[in-house]
Amino acid sequence: MKLIRAPFVMLLVAGMFASCAPSTVPFTNFTVFTEELRGTLESAGIPLSKVQFYNDKPIAMKRQGVNANDISVDAEGQISIQNGKTVQTINVRPFTPGVVMSSNPGSLNVSFDDTQKDREGMRFNLQGNQYVLESMDGPKMLYNGNTFDMQTGVGARLFVSKDLLNQVNRQNETQKGRKVGN
Numbered sequence: 199m200k201l202i203r204a205p206f207v208m209l210l211v212a213g214m215f216a217s218c219a220p221s222t223v224p225f226t227n228f229t230v231f232t233e234e235l236r237g238t239l240e241s242a243g244i245p246l247s248k249v250q251f252y253n254d255k256p257i258a259m260k261r262q263g264v265n266a267n268d269i270s271v272d273a274e275g276q277i278s279i280q281n282g283k284t285v286q287t288i289n290v291r292p293f294t295p296g297v298v299m300s301s302n303p304g305s306l307n308v309s310f311d312d313t314q315k316d317r318e319g320m321r322f323n324l325q326g327n328q329y330v331l332e333s334m335d336g337p338k339m340l341y342n343g344n345t346f347d348m349q350t351g352v353g354a355r356l357f358v359s360k361d362l363l364n365q366v367n368r369q370n371e372t373q374k375g376r377k378v379g380n
Contacts, residue, residue, distance in 0.1 A: 231356040232327045246298045251308050257290040257351030329356040
């Protein structure tokens with residue numbers, strides 16, 4: 199009987215453990231929010247403000263600046279900054295719940311902020327048939343009136359729970375035609 203080599207056994211055991219590990223992204227519970235799904239919801243009379251949205255990628259953005267209250271100019275015209283610069287970082291983990299703040303044809307503004315301070319949301323634009331996080335050159339992003347440098351999140355898409363699909367009543371019928379005299 200031949201002996202099984204240790205590297206093969208270790209690889210086999212590692213493969214077994216990897217197959218048991220939970221997925222970090224629960225794609226099985228969610229589906230991409232598409233323009234077709236938006237049309238179905240709107241035709242069924244379901245307002246987008248009642249839909250729970252999720253992002254599929256981590257979003258991280260950062261901006262540096264100086265608080266206007268910390269800047270002063272002395273009598274000689276020299277600028278003084280009291281507390282130094284401010285670094286603001288915003289992180290949104292994958293599959294964080296969000297709500298629509300506003301919508302236009304081809305775009306949705308979704309807020310993931312649980313503090314209720316976000317009045318505008320992050321803009322997701324229709325690209326193809328999916329809604330993708332809007333970014334500017336650089337990649338930069340306009341959020342709450344400020345320009346942020348995107349660290350991660352370029353190409354993040356909107357998702358909804360698959361349970362939402364069960365809430366939409368779909369009615370299909372096939373017309374068989376109509377003849378004269380009937």
